[in-house]
Amino acid sequence: MLKEYYPYEYVKSVFAVDYKKLWALGYRGLIFDVDNTLVHHGDDSNEKIDRFFEKLHKMGFKTCLLSDNEKSRVERFNKNIQTLYVCDADKPSPAGYQKAVELMGVEKSRAVVLGDQIITDIRGANNADLPSILVHFIRMPDEKHIGKRRYIEYFVMWTWKHRKKYRYRLGDIRRRK
Ligand SMILES: [Mg+2]
Structure with a gap:
């Protein structure tokens, strides 16, 4: 069934979410995929992302990176952010998601997953029974080829x-410009 792949919400990027609204809805923990969600595949973090996490932490959110990448890659990305992380997550297995929730120390019902791939990030969130926000994958302007998975x-x-029941299940959490 396709519903296993359905996110609760679909936005342009992690910056298109109104985190104040998420907070008001009771969410306290944010689980982020790294590659093509926060930075282009393989990139280090940058000032914008570092500041983004700083802001989230100031608001009171707990955050955790959830990545299929190896420890060295995730630690390199996390150098300035210094947040919690789970590497070698083996998405869409629910185990890594569970671990992320435990690390953050929030109730499971107060955690949200953000990622760019429905087959791994979103399917995994659904397997772990967590709400999820699909973000459009980061793509370089000169990047012509996209993988079959994207189609x-x-x-x-x-x-x-086209399936109203599955859309906007987090309510109005989009950021207004
Ligand atoms: Mg990704």
Whole structure:
């Protein structure tokens, strides 16, 4: 069933979410995928991302990186952010998500997952029974080729857009410009 791949919400980027609204809804823990969600695949963190996490932490959110990457890659990315992380997560297995929730020390019902891939990030969130926000994957302007998986994602999200029951399940959490 396609619903296993449906996120609760779909936004342009992690910056398109109104985190004050998420906070007001009772959410306290944010689980982030790294590659193509926060930075382009393989990149280190940058000032914008470092500041983003600083802001979230100041608001009171707990954050945790959840990545299939190895420890050295995640630690390198996390150098300035210094947040919690789970590496070698083996998404969509729910174990890593569970571990992320435990590390953050928040109730499971107060955690949200943000990621760019429905087959791993979102499916895993659904397997772990966590709400999720799909963010459009970060793509470089000169990047012409996108993998086959992305076409599957476009198809799944096309069906999502036509199934009201599964859309906007977090309510109005989009940031207004
Ligand atoms: Mg990713």
